[in-house]
Amino acid sequence: GNIDLRFCANVDPFDLDRAMHGLDPTRTLVIGVSKSFGTEETLYNLARARTWLEESVGDQSQQHLALVTANPDRAKAWLNGREAHVFDMPLSVGGRFSLWSAASLACMIYLGADTFEGILKGAAEMDAHVRSAPLEENAAMRLALLDYWNATIRNEKMRVLLAYANRLRMLPTYLQQLEMESNGKTVGPTGTMVSGATAPALWGGEGSVGQHSYHQWLHQGSQDVPCEFILAPDRSRDPEGINALTAHALAQAEVLANGRSFDEVKQEEPDLSDEVARQKVHAGGRASTFLVHNTFGPAAFGALVALYEHRTYLAGHLWQLNPFDQWGVERGKTMASRLKPAVEGTAAADDAVTSALIAMIAGD
Incomplete structure (x- = not known):
């Protein structure tokens, strides 16, 4: 239909102002999604x-x-006697795994x-x-093993x-949230430091x-970084554009893999000086994965x-991590709540550097 869908997730006031700009409140449904119903930005x-x-x-x-939440009591307290449509969200569902729940209302x-x-x-x-495919045919396990190979064995960051x-x-x-929040850790659920590198950026x-x-950096930069191509063309669109898109994806993967030697450059462009020809050399040998779906x-x-x-869960298991917690995120929230009074000027920060930064910000 003619529904306009807008999102707001940032505590920066501009985000909500932008999302509500031009809206008619009589024709707008506001949906709040918070598993705990305690997230500051959401509230x-x-x-x-x-x-x-x-x-x-x-x-x-x-x-x-x-409201969509796993804590209906807190949501009802927030409503303070007001009415609203409240949808349940299982407590066991983590936010980054919640697309399949009422969080997608x-x-x-x-x-x-x-x-x-x-x-x-x-x-x-x-x-x-x-659940049922043998390991050698299991797409998620093969990708998880590839993640382990690249990050832990090859030490790709x-x-x-x-x-x-x-x-x-x-x-x-x-x-980024799914993988790095799930497996961006170095200590497993037993409290033991894991050996080797875990989830890459x-x-x-x-x-x-x-x-x-940034493809220039991927091809000729000093760092060899694994790339993952996903080709998912909309074949109901203009065939010329789809064919060009496909050719570009294949070309990028081929150049990453095969590179271009100095001799190839000189053979293809014999009039080039050696100085320029060396700048056109591509190392090649740069790993990539190619996923495609034609419909x-x-x-x-x-x-x-x-x-x-x-894939994220299985890779976490290989790294001996718990993909379903996020203590780093929680620590950031805790510190922000502690520092808010200092920013407001009603308390002092414990950390000297943070105090200096608050003074600098206030000076603006």
């Missing part, structure tokens, strides 16, 4: 959004507010039930594959995700856009996300 934005609704639609504001509304059910169907099929599909342009950002972007920026749609998307979830 801050929800409170501002609720005030915006109440100022515009008054007693009808409860019809424009929905906004996406369900925006995409429609049929499309979202297609996503669930694809995910269920991938779940069945990972990064992996670059190259999504050759405009529809998947945000996938690298999504997977993950970054990337959209092909072929990235070819005009990419809701089911394939669901299968892809589920594949990455299982």
